[in-house]
Amino acid sequence: MDTKVAEIIASQPDSVLGFRSFKFGNFEFKRDAYFVHISWPKGSHTMEIDRFLRSLVRDIGWGFFYGWIFFDDVFGTQNHYGTVDIFAGTYSKAHRDSEIDYLETYPTEAVIKAFEAIANDWISEGYDPLRAPLETGSPMGAKGATRTDPLVRGFTPAKRMLGLPGDVSPRSDQSGHPINRAFEDVQFDQPEIITEPGFEGQLHAFNLYDHIARSDVTWNPSVTAVTDASICCVTSEEHMLPCIHGNDRNEWFIQLSDEIHWRIADKNTGMPRGRIIMRSGDVCAMPADIRHQGFSPKRSMLMVMENGTPDLAERYASGELKPYPVEALENA
Numbered sequence: 141m142d143t144k145v146a147e148i149i150a151s152q153p154d155s156v157l158g159f160r161s162f163k164f165g166n167f168e169f170k171r172d173a174y175f176v177h178i179s180w181p182k183g184s185h186t187m188e189i190d191r192f193l194r195s196l197v198r199d200i201g202w203g204f205f206y207g208w209i210f211f212d213d214v215f216g217t218q219n220h221y222g223t224v225d226i227f228a229g230t231y232s233k234a235h236r237d238s239e240i241d242y243l244e245t246y247p248t249e250a251v252i253k254a255f256e257a258i259a260n261d262w263i264s265e266g267y268d269p270l271r272a273p274l275e276t277g278s279p280m281g282a283k284g285a286t287r288t289d290p291l292v293r294g295f296t297p298a299k300r301m302l303g304l305p306g307d308v309s310p311r312s313d314q315s316g317h318p319i320n321r322a323f324e325d326v327q328f329d330q331p332e333i334i335t336e337p338g339f340e341g342q343l344h345a346f347n348l349y350d351h352i353a354r355s356d357v358t359w360n361p362s363v364t365a366v367t368d369a370s371i372c373c374v375t376s377e378e379h380m381l382p383c384i385h386g387n388d389r390n391e392w393f394i395q396l397s398d399e400i401h402w403r404i405a406d407k408n409t410g411m412p413r414g415r416i417i418m419r420s421g422d423v424c425a426m427p428a429d430i431r432h433q434g435f436s437p438k439r440s441m442l443m444v445m446e447n448g449t450p451d452l453a454e455r456y457a458s459g460e461l462k463p464y465p466v467e468a469l470e471n472a
């Protein structure tokens with residue numbers, strides 16, 4: 141694939157709503173009060189501005205994640221871990237058949253810069269796309285005051301285990317983040333810690349539910365534990381995952397509370413493959429050849445396990461590993 145060198149080019153603010161338009165490579169992005177309009181040499185697309193912005197900040201914050209992030213059925217990104225595709229219609233059979241699909245590949249850093257420029261101009265004070273819709277304002281209408289807090293909460297590495305002296309994690313129990321309204325009825329028992337003499341101050345345990353219940357973001361990791369290539373994220377989820385995630389490897393879900401409804405489709409065509417309703421205690425593995433989107437009717441807690449082994453995407457893509465985890469384990 142050819143990697144395109146591109147820089148984001150911004151227009152002057154429009155005189156009516158105050159937003160800039162942007163050109164990046166051969167893609168153009170314009171917004172109005174309700175929608176984003178994306179165009180490319182062979183076609184164009186319109187999407188709700190709220191959904192676009194909620195997907196955009198997560199795509200930046202997740203570093204384009206594993207595989208594909210579909211902002212909707214037409215537009216999205218694919219991570220090649222060093223470069224990123226921006227595509228329109230590439231994974232929509234109708235767009236491919238109509239020959240209006242389009243894809244360009246850029247260095248990762250350039251895409252981050254471009255998406256950050258759009259997010260900074262189009263997201264105003266009072267609207268936080270990482271919060272649940274009931275807990276923030278609206279992005280619709282004219283441009284408001286510029287936001288001064290970070291749009292994307294970057295990951296803060298823990299200096300010590302959560303709760304031990306020296307822990308500076310922003311969501312530790314001492315952070316002042318309140319228990320979310322959805323979890324006010326939950327009992328948060330604290331574990332009993334008995335330390336052998338000489339190890340005082342070095343052993344700790346905490347109630348993970350208490351921790352997740354204080355998360356102020358949705359569909360975005362509250363805590364991530366990384367051990368070599370094993371990645372474990374816990375998240376609180378409410379309303380819908382704004383983007384659709386296309387897997388390039390297996391992904392395990394453990395539903396820790398409440399329920400999430402998953403819509404699962406073929407990654408390349410978007411044809412329906414299944415629906416899963418996960419309730420508290422349920423475990424499932426998303427295959428490596430699907431796209432999926434979650435809907436959480438009320439705030440719930442989810443644990444996500446990812447395998448970050450560097451060459452895994454190619455091994456699945458080549459067919460060396462089957463898309464289902466049990467078959468993959470047998471072949472490993």
Ligand SMILES: [Fe+2]
Nearest residue numbers: 385391426432
């Ligand atoms: Fe996913």
